[in-house]
Amino acid sequence: MQTPRHKLDPPIIGTSDAMESVVRLIARLATSEVNVLITGESGTGKELVARNLHSCGPKKTKPFVAVNCAALNPGILESELFGHGRGSFTGAVTPHAGLFEQADGGTLFLDEIGELPLFAQAKMLRVIQDREVRRMGSAAVRRVSIRILCATNTELEREVREGRFRLDLFYRVNVVRVHLAPLRERAADLVDLTDFFFASRGLLPPTLSKQAREALFRYHWPGNVRELQNELDRMVALYPGLTEIKTSMLSERIANGNARERPFDVRLLSDTPLPEAVGYLEENLLRKTLEKTNWNKSKSARELGLSRQGLLKKIKRYGITGRARDLTS
Numbered sequence: 001m002q003t004p005r006h007k008l009d010p011p012i013i014g015t016s017d018a019m020e021s022v023v024r025l026i027a028r029l030a031t032s033e034v035n036v037l038i039t040g041e042s043g044t045g046k047e048l049v050a051r052n053l054h055s056c057g058p059k060k061t062k063p064f065v066a067v068n069c070a071a072l073n074p075g076i077l078e079s080e081l082f083g084h085g086r087g088s089f090t091g092a093v094t095p096h097a098g099l100f101e102q103a104d105g106g107t108l109f110l111d112e113i114g115e116l117p118l119f120a121q122a123k124m125l126r127v128i129q130d131r132e133v134r135r136m137g138s139a140a141v142r143r144v145s146i147r148i149l150c151a152t153n154t155e156l157e158r159e160v161r162e163g164r165f166r167l168d169l170f171y172r173v174n175v176v177r178v179h180l181a182p183l184r185e186r187a188a189d190l191v192d193l194t195d196f197f198f199a200s201r202g203l204l205p206p207t208l209s210k211q212a213r214e215a216l217f218r219y220h221w222p223g224n225v226r227e228l229q230n231e232l233d234r235m236v237a238l239y240p241g242l243t244e245i246k247t248s249m250l251s252e253r254i255a256n257g258n259a260r261e262r263p264f265d266v267r268l269l270s271d272t273p274l275p276e277a278v279g280y281l282e283e284n285l286l287r288k289t290l291e292k293t294n295w296n297k298s299k300s301a302r303e304l305g306l307s308r309q310g311l312l313k314k315i316k317r318y319g320i321t322g323r324a325r326d327l328t329s
């Protein structure tokens with residue numbers, strides 16, 4: 001079964017073999033009810049695939065509810081996901097429908113499922129298995145009819161081996177897997193993505209100088225499509241009306257084909273506004289600590305004097321990625 005490209009919503013760009021097979025898989029899975037696990041590095045388009053699995057299927061007019069499991073505060077996680085009855089805890093004045101109920105009839109997208117704490121995994125398993133939700137502090141059981149899509153940028157098998165993710169839940173969510181290759185492995189898509197980016201902002205796509213094209217192809221793209229978008233955003237801001245992308249317009253790390261961060265030099269900051277300088281320092285320190293602890297987030301948080309939630313928030317704010325680079329280089 002073929003999904004014509006124009007039916008994709010939002011559009012998925014790329015004609016590399018890897019992307020073509022993802023699009024074919026979406027066409028086959030969109031009409032089915034099966035739980036899908038979407039894997040890939042940060043910024044590869046996992047949420048984009050989830051939205052397409054919803055919008056190309058029969059439930060497209062029903063709700064699509066996305067939840068980032070890493071951003072849920074453990075204190076309110078249960079009530080967010082499963083809801084709560086009146087007076088089930090201090091402050092629960094009115095009853096509240098959780099995300100599972102809000103997604104009823106449609107799709108629930110559980111992003112960063114690997115970050116879900118073990119205590120919530122047990123309850124999640126029951127809901128996924130029985131399609132029944134019981135709000136916290138309430139005896140009533142409500143049936144929900146939902147499609148469950150999950151995404152992760154960590155290797156869930158390893159989380160299972162190391163006891164952080166329940167094997168039974170893993171089997172439930174990993175019925176079919178859609179894997180998104182990192183951008184560096186489908187450089188063929190770079191030019192199409194660049195053209196699409198400009199066109200979607202109502203701009204004429206520029207040409208690429210030979211050197212700029214080589215630099216884009218050589219670069220490691222640890223932040224994948226999102227990093228490419230940021231780079232193009234930067235270019236549009238700095239060179240309005242550009243008609244050709246030249247190497248001199250690229251960020252230094254990309255122009256030099258060097259994915260590693262340069263050592264931090266405080267002299268770089270002498271003319272920088274304070275908030276920007278502090279942000280730069282913070283990002284640098286986060287990256288160093290994460291690399292040192294081999295992306296052990298709890299350990300990094302301890303070393304930095306942050307809560308784990310606090311660290312995750314900052315990682316997200318700065319769009320820090322690195323596990324993949326650590327594994328591949």
Ligand SMILES: Nc1ncnc2c1ncn2[C@@H]1O[C@H](COP(=O)(O)OP(=O)(O)OP(=O)(O)O)[C@@H](O)[C@H]1O
Pocket residue numbers: 011012013014040041042043044045046047048049153225226229
């Ligand atoms: N093939 C593609 N075609 C068009 N846009 C894309 C493609 N892949 C990714 N994007 C865009 O790149 C951005 C990042 O994609 P998305 O948020 O889906 O990534 P992700 O894998 O969920 O990232 P993260 O792990 O950081 O949450 C989005 O703006 C998305 O629309």
Ligand SMILES: [Mg+2]
Pocket residue numbers: 046047111
């Ligand atoms: Mg995402």
